[in-house]
Amino acid sequence: MADEPLLRVRDLSVHFPTPDGLVRSVDGLSFDVRAGEILGVVGESGSGKSVAGKAILGLHEPGQSVTTGEIRYAGRQVVGAAEEELRQLRGSEIAMIFQDPLSSLHPYFTIGDQLSEAYRVHNRVSRKAARARAVEMLTLVGIPAAARSYGAYPHEFSGGMRQRAMIAMALICDPGLLIADEPTTALDVTVQAQILQLIWDLSQEFGSAVVLITHDLGVVAETCDRVVVMYAGRCLEQADVVDLFERPMSPYTWGLLGSIPRIDETRGDLAPIAGQPPSLIDLPPGCSFEPRCGFAFGSCTSERPELSAAGSEDHLARCHLPVPDRQEIWRTQIAPAL
Amino acid sequence: MIRYAANRVLGALGVLLVASVVTFSIFQLLPRVTKVDMAFYYTGRNTSPAQAAAVSERFGFDKPVWEQYWTWLSGIVTGRDLGDGVSAVHCAAPCLGYSFRQNRSVTEMLVQAFPVTLSIVIGAAVLWLAGGVAAGVIAAARRGSWFDRGSTVISLLGVSIPEFFSGMLLIYALTAGPSWLRWYSGGITYVPFTQDPVRWAVNLLPVWFCLAFLITAVYTRWTRAAMLETMSEDFITTAKAKGLRRRTVVGKHGLRAVIPTVVTLAGLDLGALLGGVIIVEYLFSFPGLGRLAYDGISTKDLPVIMGTTLFAAFLIVVANVVVDACYAILDPRVRHGG
Amino acid sequence: MTAPLLEVRDLRKTFVRGHGSGRRVVTAVDGVSFEVADGETLGVVGESGCGKSTTAGMVVRLIEPTSGEIRFAGTSLVGLRERRLRPLRRELQMVFQDPQSSLNPRQTVGTILSAPFQVQGVQPSGGVLAEVRHLMERVGLNPEHYNRYPHQFSGGQRQRIGIARAIALRPRLVVCDEPVSALDVSVQAQVLNLLAGLQDEFGMAYLFVAHDLAVVRHLSDQVVVMYLGRVVEQAAREELYRNPAHPYTQALLSAVPVPKVPEARKRVLLTGDVVQDRPVGGCAFRSRCPRFAGELSAGDKTRCTEETPTLLPLSPGQSAACHFV
Incomplete structure (x- = not known):
């Protein structure tokens, strides 16, 4: 830029x-x-x-x-x-x-x-x-x-x-x-x-x-x-609007999309995010979304992820999961259920 | 709007009528409770029973209560003649009763005393409104500052020191205290405004301060609380976001929002105080309504007590009507709501 | 055909606002009729x-109707005395929008949830406490928290308490007034799933009042669309959302933003709003109706101005109140 x-x-x-x-x-x-x-x-x-x-x-x-x-x-x-x-x-x-x-x-x-x-x-x-x-x-x-x-x-x-x-x-x-x-x-x-x-x-x-x-x-x-x-005071993802809805790269964004009933189609059960947002006084030491994330693993609890490029230079997300894994999860598990 | 005003005035008249019934009833009960014939309240203790009976008959104390009430009430509108023969007196409308102790109509006494109370209350109101509202606004705008803390302490003192104590100190200091403070060595007496406006003001000044000290404290605390609440309103955020100067945000947008309530409070306080500031008037020996009522009570001069009570009720009712009118002018939402 | 569980006929509610010269009568609900079948939403x-919350309030008798008929399980509720109403309360429950104000802050969850049993004199097998703990577990609350007070729970959890209280006695109909509108999306989805799951399990019917069209689509079998106190369209869900007939329903549906990559969508943008535009007589929607403003002929418009349209069937299961559908 x-x-x-x-x-x-x-x-x-x-x-x-x-x-x-x-x-x-x-x-x-x-x-x-x-x-x-x-x-x-x-x-x-x-x-x-x-x-x-x-x-x-x-x-x-x-x-x-x-x-x-x-x-x-x-x-x-x-x-x-x-x-x-x-x-x-x-x-x-x-x-x-x-x-x-x-x-x-x-x-x-x-x-x-x-x-x-x-x-x-x-x-x-x-x-x-x-x-x-x-x-x-x-x-x-x-x-x-x-x-x-x-x-x-x-x-x-x-x-x-x-x-x-x-x-x-x-x-x-x-x-x-x-x-x-x-x-x-x-x-x-x-x-x-x-x-x-x-x-x-x-x-x-x-x-x-x-x-x-x-x-x-x-x-x-x-x-x-x-x-x-x-989410909880931090940016978990930022992208062009088309990228965000077509290729979201944060499990939190997936959760939001799974939570919303749609006006344009009849959905089966919603896929809500479990639990509740953390207290802003006592944030988790690692990723702030980790306690509610269905894909969290070892380093998510201890290490705060940085905002990094996910897919394109303009598409940033804060997540420890490797980008190809996230693309795979979105394509095979999340998108089909929406 | 006109219908609304007419309704309000009619309602106020109704309240006054109820007040007159209550006042009258209480004083009808008094002789029954004290087992002292009503006539003695009019003529004094040294009256012989035969004289008392004659007085009773002359003033109609032997008539049914409702008839006495009607005579008393119609006297307010049309005036009445009391007694007959040589001792007959005419009490001109509005006749609120006649004091045989002082040989004067109560109305005349009220008319004489009211300007004194009015002088005290209006002057004090200017002081407490200017001082209390200004101090409250500044304290709120500089929350936590030295000014805020100082005004809180002074307010607390003001609220907790009774006016007879502060008044006595003031009188002592100004009339008999150290020479550099003995500004009123000639004593503090009431001088009518029409007679000498300068001495009127000079002599009233300590009275104003004495009365205003306590009330200013109340207004400071109250204005501070109201301003703090207002400053957290959304429209204050809007005012800041517009780029207005802090002075404008506080002094225009903030203050304007608390004015209707300040006016309401002040109006009701004025109404109550105009009926007589007993302690202050007594302390300074100012012949106002409070002093009149006090003297009436201590000499058991029943017509005077009734007259001052009803007049005080009248002032409170008027204050309520005026406050409502002011609110409608100051709050456009009330104005349009009807 | 069996009789419906809830039958509402020509329900009307007028309120008197203001006094003196400012006194005026406001019609909040103006001749509303619908039915709810057993086990259906x-x-x-x-x-x-539009009068939707007033309607819900009348069904549970929190608001007295001005006129009309409400039949629940064969009994007419209008004018029924409290003593006769009490046994019916077992079958007819309500969930409110604001769980904060509908739960007594000085009672523990345990007390709140055992109240229905005490009021109705029901003794569940295994005792009230066991039943309360079971209820809490069923709605997704930790049963160990029965000694806590409402303020110790989050908004979503409080709404779960409200739902648990409503279903405690296994009612046949639960009236839900905006039950999820105060909640965040992720929590809202949890509560919607809970409501759907409870219906699957216990087979109760819902009268589900909401302003969010997507939420209504998600839960409902039948849908009623209201505008200024009247029903303008009524249809089975798929019918209504795929082929809305009334111009208001069409505009309403097209106004809802969809969370997906935008493609060219034909949006019917209404002018004005309900506060500004409240015409007297005739069709109440005409002041904002795109068809009234556009394609209709002068003669047709006269009909809209003078004649109030009634709800007429268009096809089996769909009816609309418009002269020109």
């Missing part, structure tokens, strides 16, 4: 000291986001995907957490940056939207005021110009009668409309990167389809890269270009 | 506000 990616995350760790011990929410996470691409970060609750997303914006309070490693956005280091430097990055270069648009919008300010504020904090413009820009953005995300909706309060909108307003607010300064943290989880499936379509359309139009954090592999398959699969 | 699926 010749040129520097838009966002470069290397060995990122976010730890929270608690009375029970150090919670390693994110532990040695590395990935790149290239300009204009949609990267899916998929994982179950507690996998650290949302914590990582917030870390990209430097949103974790320094007093309550310890963030180490490297997050480099367009050449600028985020981890350890001064508050003022982070502030100028937030909203103008990197924007974020969240799972629950109702609680994420201030209940006592109008939608329009919240949008204008986001624009004016990074652009020296008059109130009138900011208002015009906000109305333009509301129209762009498909809010009917945008000029009138400008004065509406969040509770007067439906869930889908609120998320549209959040997207409008996030993109109002034309950021290079949008972090969408479970943006459709709180929405109905027909509205989810609209919102995903909107995010996809706008990322094309604005040329923004998107980090789409989700628990839903279906959302990943239909929206993303590349995927990072997270 | 009926899936009820729809988006928020």
Whole structure:
């Protein structure tokens, strides 16, 4: 890879000291986001995907957490940056939207005021110009009668409309990167389809890269270009979306695929992953997935596997099993049962 | 909206009516419990039985209770004449009773005392609201700092030192303490605002501090807790993610969210305190409603006690209506919910 | 044909919201009818506000219906007094969405699971404790943990406790209201397998209410699709998922993202949402219906606006409520 990616995350760790011990929410996470691409970060609750997303914006309070490693956005280091430097990055270069648009919008300010504020904090413009820009953005995300909706309060909108307003607010300064943290989880499936379509359309139009954090592999398959699969604070696999679904190289990804009931076909029994995710305070010394893995052997318990190429240069996985063995297991045991 | 307001006012009138019945009943029961004829409460202990009987008849204490209540209640609306012959007095509407001990109508006494209490409470409210909310917000924003710890200790002192103790210290220090502190060597007396605004304020200052000290402590602790809760809300994360300055995040988005509840709390406290701040008024010998009630009780002047009680109830009901109205103005969700 | 285990006819529920001038009547369920056969699973699926959970609540009598008929094993449940209802509770159980709030935090699992036996006065052979331990083992919990409290278990384990409580007395029908929607995919799969396994073993019927169409497909024999309080389509599983007839079902199915390598898929993207678009009279779906917005003639549209479509059979085992299918 010749040129520097838009966002470069290397060995990122976010730890929270608690009375029970150090919670390693994110532990040695590395990935790149290239300009204009949609990267899916998929994982179950507690996998650290949302914590990582917030870390990209430097949103974790320094007093309550310890963030180490490297997050480099367009050449600028985020981890350890001064508050003022982070502030100028937030909203103008990197924007974020969240799972629950109702609680994420201030209940006592109008939608329009919240949008204008986001624009004016990074652009020296008059109130009138900011208002015009906000109305333009509301129209762009498909809010009917945008000029009138400008004065509406969040509770007067439906869930889908609120998320549209959040997207409008996030993109109002034309950021290079949008972090969408479970943006459709709180929405109905027909509205989810609209919102995903909107995010996809706008990322094309604005040329923004998107980090789409989700628990839903279906959302990943239909929206993303590349995927990072997270488990217990670590990345277990990352690949091009086609590679991930056609040749997954991590037993955890196999387990996820085996767990999902399908809308497009009737499956027999599901093949769930046994047991439960480990405690983030007391992670296994070796591979974090080893206690639940059906293919674990000797070194898995003691030695932490590194993220290494599996099949192609762009396809990385964290697993001790030799690559040919994994390819064989996928082809003969896993894929036929799906 | 208008119907809603009308409903609220009607409800408040209903509550007042109930309060009047309860007040009246309690004071009807009093002579029965103490086995002292009602007439003695009006005329004093030295009355002969024959005189007492005459008084009873003149004021209608021998009539059925409901009839007495009706006379008393209609007197509030239309005024009434008490007694007959040479001793007859007219008590103009709104007649809350007539004190034969002092030969004045209770309403007149209330009208005279209320400005004193109002002066004390309003001034103290400005102090405790400004001080308590500001201290609470700063303590929450700098959680764990020296300011936070210091304000916690001072709050704890404020809550645990009773106002008669702090008030006595204050009076002693300012009037008879060391010479550099003896700012009020002439004594602290109430001067009406209309007479001399400067001396009004100067003389009220120690009273304000005495009353506000305890309440400020309560508001500081409460505001700090409410702010801390608010600062963990999703919309605060959104505000940070927009790139707003920390000052704006705390002072605009955070503070705005706790204002409706601060206003509610302050409104109810004001309503309760305006009915009379007995201890403080007694300590400083300020002729307010609390002092009036206290004197009424100590001289067993029944009409005065009833009048001050009902007036205090009226103020609390008014405060409730005002608080509801403020909430509807401050919280758009209530405003639109109807 | 034998009578169905559960028969729901023209069920209706209206709630009164607000008071004074803001008072209005909301129809949550509007004339819903379906049947559940012994040993079978009926899936009820729809988006928020479609009335599926209210329907489930009415079947177990947690919510009193405004009108309509619910017959369970030949007995009419509507208006039945609690005393008469109690023996039926043995046969009719419920699993809730949130296992956290449906389990008493101050009772041990052992107490929670022995309650059904005590309430119904059932003395299992071998004693209650042995039966409780057996139940725990059957739903995949460690029987040694019967002295623990709900908060000491994970979300998935708590849902297993809820399931164990529901099946303790071997009911004939278990009403499941979003039983897996609070769970992570890997745990969700474990619970789905458990539900399927228990049905194989004990032969009970499920009324399975969920918003996740894939989960409903996985477990159901028959499926009912609801929209704004009404059934818009009802069919056997394969029929419904392969040949959805109602435009809403079509859009709903096409909106679900599939976890496989994307190929060009024809997606029917609906506009609006149920909160914004709630038309009065006629077909409730018309405000979002792609056919109403597109191909239908003006005369046909008048029919949609004025006439509420009823559920009519299209073929054996499939019916839809649309004037133009």
